[in-house]
Amino acid sequence: xxxxxxxxxxxxxxxxxxxxxxxxxxxxxxxxxxxxxxxxxxxxxxxxxxxxxxxxxxxxxxxxxxxxxxxxxxxxxxxxxxxxxxxxxxxxxxxxxxxxxxxxxxxxxxxxxxxxxxxxxxxxxxxxxxxxxxxxxxxxxxxxxxxxxxxxxxxxxxxxxxxxxxxxxxx
Numbered sequence: 428x429x430x431x432x433x434x435x436x437x438x439x440x441x442x443x444x445x446x447x448x449x450x451x452x453x454x455x456x457x458x459x460x461x462x463x464x465x466x467x468x469x470x471x472x473x474x475x476x477x478x479x480x481x482x483x484x485x486x487x488x489x490x491x492x493x494x495x496x497x498x499x500x501x502x503x504x505x506x507x508x509x510x511x512x513x514x515x516x517x518x519x520x521x522x523x524x525x526x527x528x529x530x531x532x533x534x535x536x537x538x539x540x541x542x543x544x545x546x547x548x549x550x551x552x553x554x555x556x557x558x559x560x561x562x563x564x565x566x567x568x569x570x571x572x573x574x575x576x577x578x579x580x581x582x583x584x585x586x587x588x589x590x591x592x593x594x595x596x597x598x
Contacts, residue, residue: 428496429453433475433564434460434504434532435552437482440471442553442581446564447474449583454566456495460532460550461487461504480504480532492524498569498595501526505533505549514540514547521545527595528567528574537563537589539576544597546574553581561586572596 431454436443447457451474461480465472467487479487481504490503501524508517511534521529521543528546536558537551551563562581567574578589 428455428498428569430456430458430495430500430530430567431564432458432460432530432548432550432567433553434530434550435462435480435535435554436464437462437552437554438464439554440465440469442562443471443475445583446553446581447471450566456493456500458493458500458502458530460502460530461506462532463487476502478502478504481506490520492526496569498527499525501529503529503531505531510534510549514542517547518543518545521547537561537565537578539565539589539591539593541593546576546593546595548576551578563589569595 431450457475459475459477461478462482467485477487493500530548535552538549540547550565553562556562563578566577572595575592578586
């Protein structure tokens with residue numbers, strides 16, 4: 428199973444279309460963690476399971492639960508869970524929802540963390556990154572209980588030092 432995860436595109440359309448086209452033959456799922464600032468009918472957002480961010484005005488849901496290959500995904504922007512200061516509220520929500528993988532944005536800080544037996548992924552921002560100069564998105568590959576997360580810059584180059592592989596087993 429392979430998921431392409433983006434967030435915080437803040438009105439960009441060409442970049443979303445390029446990412447979707449680049450990965451269209453390999454991805455099982457496209458996720459947008461909010462702040463697209465696009466209309467729900469926008470062609471560029473069509474391939475993505477989208478949630479509403481604090482800068483969105485379209486009627487996207489605040490969160491989504493999606494299941495793929497037996498993995499439960501919680502997708503949210505993060506602003507309703509205070510992710511800029513702590514992941515604790517989001518972790519509580521993930522536990523309540525029975526999520527295995529949590530995809531979120533809001534902080535514009537790319538990263539991956541395993542916490543409480545769950546995998547948290549923030550793809551960063553393809554528009555306004557923080558903490559790094561690269562405008563980033565993430566590709567999550569899951570095979571045999573192992574998750575591999577590779578971050579890419581918006582042009583499709585992998586960022587080697589951000590690559591991470593973890594077990595999805597709960598400890």
